[in-house]
Amino acid sequence: MTITDKPAQEYQVIGTRPIRPDGLEKVTGQAIYGADVRLPGMVHGTTLRSPHAHARIISIDTSKATAMPGVLAVITGADMPVAENATVDMGEEEANLNYASDKLMARSKVVYKGHPVAAVAAWDSNTAQEAAKLIEVEYGVLKPVINVDAALAPNAPIVHEDLVGDDLGEKVRSTNLAKHFRHEFGDVEAGFKASSIVIEREFNLATVHQGYIEPQNATALWQSDGRVTIWTSTQGSFGARRATAGVLNMSESKIKVVPCEIGGGFGGKIGIYLEPIAALLSKKCGRPVQLIMDRQSVFDATGPTPGAKVRIKLGADDSGKLLAGTADLRYEAGAYPGSAVGAGAMCVFAPYRIENTRIDGYDVVVNKPKSSAYRAPGATQSSYAMESVVDEVSEALRMDPLEFRLRNATREGDRRADGPEFQRIGNIEVQQAAKESPHWTSELERDGPDGRKRGRGVATGFWFNGGMRSSVNMSVNNDGTVSLIEGSVDIGGTRASISMQAAEALGLPAQDVRPTVVDTESVGYNDVTGGSRTTNASGHAAYNAAQEVIAKMTGRAALLWDLKPEDVEFAEGVFSAKADPELKMTFKEVAAKLNETGGPLNATGSIQARGGAGSFGTHIVDVEVDPDTGKVDIVRYTAVQDAGKAIHPAYVEGQMQGGAAQGIGWALNEEYFMNDQGIMDNSTFLDYRMPTSLDVPMIETIIVEVPNPNHPFGVRGVGETSIIPPVPAISNAIYDALGVRLRQTPMKPSRVLDALRDKQDSA
Amino acid sequence: MARVFIPTPLRKLVDGMTDVRVPGATLKELIENLESRYPGMRQYLMEEDHLVPGLAAVVDGEATMEGLRQRLDDETEVHFLPAISGGANAEASPKE
Numbered sequence: 077m078t079i080t081d082k083p084a085q086e087y088q089v090i091g092t093r094p095i096r097p098d099g100l101e102k103v104t105g106q107a108i109y110g111a112d113v114r115l116p117g118m119v120h121g122t123t124l125r126s127p128h129a130h131a132r133i134i135s136i137d138t139s140k141a142t143a144m145p146g147v148l149a150v151i152t153g154a155d156m157p158v159a160e161n162a163t164v165d166m167g168e169e170e171a172n173l174n175y176a177s178d179k180l181m182a183r184s185k186v187v188y189k190g191h192p193v194a195a196v197a198a199w200d201s202n203t204a205q206e207a208a209k210l211i212e213v214e215y216g217v218l219k220p221v222i223n224v225d226a227a228l229a230p231n232a233p234i235v236h237e238d239l240v241g242d243d244l245g246e247k248v249r250s251t252n253l254a255k256h257f258r259h260e261f262g263d264v265e266a267g268f269k270a271s272s273i274v275i276e277r278e279f280n281l282a283t284v285h286q287g288y289i290e291p292q293n294a295t296a297l298w299q300s301d302g303r304v305t306i307w308t309s310t311q312g313s314f315g316a317r318r319a320t321a322g323v324l325n326m327s328e329s330k331i332k333v334v335p336c337e338i339g340g341g342f343g344g345k346i347g348i349y350l351e352p353i354a355a356l357l358s359k360k361c362g363r364p365v366q367l368i369m370d371r372q373s374v375f376d377a378t379g380p381t382p383g384a385k386v387r388i389k390l391g392a393d394d395s396g397k398l399l400a401g402t403a404d405l406r407y408e409a410g411a412y413p414g415s416a417v418g419a420g421a422m423c424v425f426a427p428y429r430i431e432n433t434r435i436d437g438y439d440v441v442v443n444k445p446k447s448s449a450y451r452a453p454g455a456t457q458s459s460y461a462m463e464s465v466v467d468e469v470s471e472a473l474r475m476d477p478l479e480f481r482l483r484n485a486t487r488e489g490d491r492r493a494d495g496p497e498f499q500r501i502g503n504i505e506v507q508q509a510a511k512e513s514p515h516w517t518s519e520l521e522r523d524g525p526d527g528r529k530r531g532r533g534v535a536t537g538f539w540f541n542g543g544m545r546s547s548v549n550m551s552v553n554n555d556g557t558v559s560l561i562e563g564s565v566d567i568g569g570t571r572a573s574i575s576m577q578a579a580e581a582l583g584l585p586a587q588d589v590r591p592t593v594v595d596t597e598s599v600g601y602n603d604v605t606g607g608s609r610t611t612n613a614s615g616h617a618a619y620n621a622a623q624e625v626i627a628k629m630t631g632r633a634a635l636l637w638d639l640k641p642e643d644v645e646f647a648e649g650v651f652s653a654k655a656d657p658e659l660k661m662t663f664k665e666v667a668a669k670l671n672e673t674g675g676p677l678n679a680t681g682s683i684q685a686r687g688g689a690g691s692f693g694t695h696i697v698d699v700e701v702d703p704d705t706g707k708v709d710i711v712r713y714t715a716v717q718d719a720g721k722a723i724h725p726a727y728v729e730g731q732m733q734g735g736a737a738q739g740i741g742w743a744l745n746e747e748y749f750m751n752d753q754g755i756m757d758n759s760t761f762l763d764y765r766m767p768t769s770l771d772v773p774m775i776e777t778i779i780v781e782v783p784n785p786n787h788p789f790g791v792r793g794v795g796e797t798s799i800i801p802p803v804p805a806i807s808n809a810i811y812d813a814l815g816v817r818l819r820q821t822p823m824k825p826s827r828v829l830d831a832l833r834d835k836q837d838s839a
Numbered sequence: 840m841a842r843v844f845i846p847t848p849l850r851k852l853v854d855g856m857t858d859v860r861v862p863g864a865t866l867k868e869l870i871e872n873l874e875s876r877y878p879g880m881r882q883y884l885m886e887e888d889h890l891v892p893g894l895a896a897v898v899d900g901e902a903t904m905e906g907l908r909q910r911l912d913d914e915t916e917v918h919f920l921p922a923i924s925g926g927a928n929a930e931a932s933p934k935e
Contacts (some may be wrong), residue, residue, distance in 0.1 A: 163892035163893070172892065242893075244847075245846075245848035245849060245883055255893065255921070257846070257847075257848070257921050258846075258847040258848060259846075259847060259920075260847045261857060414893075417921070418920065418921030418922060422920070437921065494918070494920055495844045495918040495920070496900045496916070496918050496920075497900055497916065498900075499900055544904065545904065684904055684905075686901055687900075687901050687902075
């Protein structure tokens with residue numbers, strides 16, 4: 077279902093559902109993923125990883141591995157160039173190069189389990205793995221800190237002795253607190269005092285992983301002229317190039333990154349893990365080297381989303397107006413500074429007008445893998461707490477939870493609690509659509525079979541949606557088709573969504589614009605595919621390139637008719653003479669005359685795009701809970717979201733459904749189950765329980781279209797908002813079913829049973 | 840003059856105000872003018888020729904990608920916010 081803010085413009089391509097351009101290769105197994113890369117003379121590498129979460133490296137002896145037949149190169153931290161102590165923008169995250177280097181290969185200390193300490197290249201992967209076992213590492217094991225409470229406790233073990241933290245602008249040393257910031261507006265104490273109801277609650281969220289199917293991989297060739305080519309699975313080939321160049325202390329222009337097809341990323345493939353190691357092994361052995369992570373390494377040593385401890389306090393008056401709110405957000409950065417707590421703070425109060433707010437954000441270093449982006453990074457953590465307390469407040473006021481949200485909903489011109497003003501947003505339209513949806517207006521049968529109880533929950537989320545930089549190249553073929561060269565890695569269907577915008581602008585059918593994703597030397601700069609920015613920014617770049625094509629084609633038509641270009645106009649794929657409407661040529665007809673009118677016709681489009689103006693989503697969920705086992709089943713689910721403009725509605729629905737499915741996993745099953753030594757005890761897909769098609773019902777979608785004023789077609793971006801509401805919506809539904817509130821993820825059966833027992837005990 | 844929202848920890852430097860009006864054709868000029876009016880501000884916002892790592896300048900609702908060269912006008916609104924991720928840096932040079 078699609079609900080538009082104003083009458084739909086007449087589009088020929090936008091809003092249709094053509095077959096995806098990359099579909100055939102993917103379903104026939106012809107698409108080239110990183111592990112499919114084969115190069116002449118290619119050898120295989122592996123890494124030796126720390127079994128400890130926190131330990132000093134006393135010594136490393138690689139002599140036995142180096143001497144093993146079939147081994148071609150061995151490297152340790154001593155082989156890593158000294159990276160500059162500088163920060164680089166990776167798109168949806170920043171990386172300090174010094175820490176980025178240390179994360180890839182430990183020098184003097186390991187700070188997370190799975191931290192690489194050495195790497196081996198050999199003729200085959202079995203030999204490499206056997207050789208890695210021969211590397212002798214002596215560790216001085218240290219006590220790890222694995223959550224924010226332990227990390228901030230007095231006399232806590234210190235993860236980085238050289239870390240200088242920032243506590244509200246003051247430098248602090250001997251600390252695991254990387255940063256403490258605050259946003260404050262109004263007078264929260266006065267706001268709470270004026271409130272007739274004040275509720276304060278604390279929530280804890282486990283670390284969870286993006287769970288992409290394809291593990292990290294990299295194949296590198298260090299050529300004899302000092303240039304390096306890297307084939308890899310990345311969300312941003314240019315970002316991977318910049319980070320790899322920084323870690324290797326070399327010029328970016330000497331590195332070419334070839335982005336392979338990507339088997340999922342969700343933010344987890346913005347950072348680099350294997351690329352510099354593969355490059356250094358290749359340099360040492362003079363051959364292309366391929367490294368592929370196994371699943372355990374992906375869990376242990378890539379970037380999950382932060383575990384967090386969140387405290388929310390809200391005050392409202394009898395009329396249901398929110399008067400004050402405070403948020404205390406403590407996020408695990410992982411082994412190096414830089415969690416997404418800043419974004420958590422940006423989003424926590426975003427759906428609500430609250431005059432008096434204070435947000436404290438803490439970025440805390442712990443002995444876990446360095447956290448990374450995961451779909452709306454940081455927002456789910458803070459919104460789980462906020463949306464749960466909103467539910468409690470609305471219940472206490474005896475207000476319908478959606479009425480309460482609408483009563484307090486932000487709109488254009490309101491300020492977020494971190495300061496900036498909203499542009500045109502669709503918060504109210506989304507919540508109104510949810511309120512009027514077939515799901516919300518339906519009756520819920522409260523009693524399920526065999527004593528199971530049913531409940532309904534609702535929650536809202538906000539993600540800001542980025543703009544950033546994109547470039548495309550476009551060339552017109554003599555048959556009237558167009559080749560569109562993109563640098564944005566296609567994760568969720570952006571080949572289609574970008575090329576459809578070009579086709580719309582050119583007046584061509586979607587299939588006549590053929591998109592290809594290329595390497596960093598074949599197109600201008602592109603920021604990461606992340607931040608829900610690609611359909612917005614790269615689509616805008618394609619629109620700009622199309623305008624250049626139209627201008628040039630207009631000149632060609634004018635030449636054919638012996639007119640001036642300004643005497644020719646273009647509409648819906650047809651060039652015509654202004655003075656003689658009978659004088660017409662289609663785009664294809666002009667294209668067929670290119671060689672007679674000046675030769676090849678190419679264009680480029682580049683943009684530093686403004687953002688997506690933010691996207692709101694509201695989810696409604698019905699759960700069925702077995703009070704005997706504590707198992708929660710999702711029986712009905714509806715996702716409502718503002719897309720701005722849905723270019724390819726099926727992919728928009730797919731993003732909404734995919735985010736909801738991941739959020740369901742986060743809510744009910746997924747967690748890094750850490751033991752007290754900082755070791756993840758469930759680092760396989762058998763034990764790390766992600767939802768399957770058997771766990772998730774068909775997710776109904778309602779696309780709301782409130783156009784983004786910064787984009788020619790109104791695109792906002794849709795990839796991330798949908799993961800934010802599921803956790804609180806499910807928690808609220810469980811409460812509705814059982815009368816118990818769960819304030820810790822995952823809301824697994826044992827926790828549901830514990831909550832029921834506590835309720836019985838207190839009764 | 841641009842309207843600058845002051846990060847909460849720095850409001851002690853501006854008598855507790857949440858925002859101030861400061862001239863500046865670019866972000867760099869604006870920070871220099873902030874420093875001249877409210878000494879001590881610069882070190883929290885800028886180091887050498889760039890914003891301090893982990894800090895984003897949000898200009899009229901958008902995080903600027905042009906850094907200190909970002910052009911400003913009289914109606915511009917500027918916020919200094921934590922970058923989407925970031926955090927502190929090691930003060931020491933690269934580890935050995």
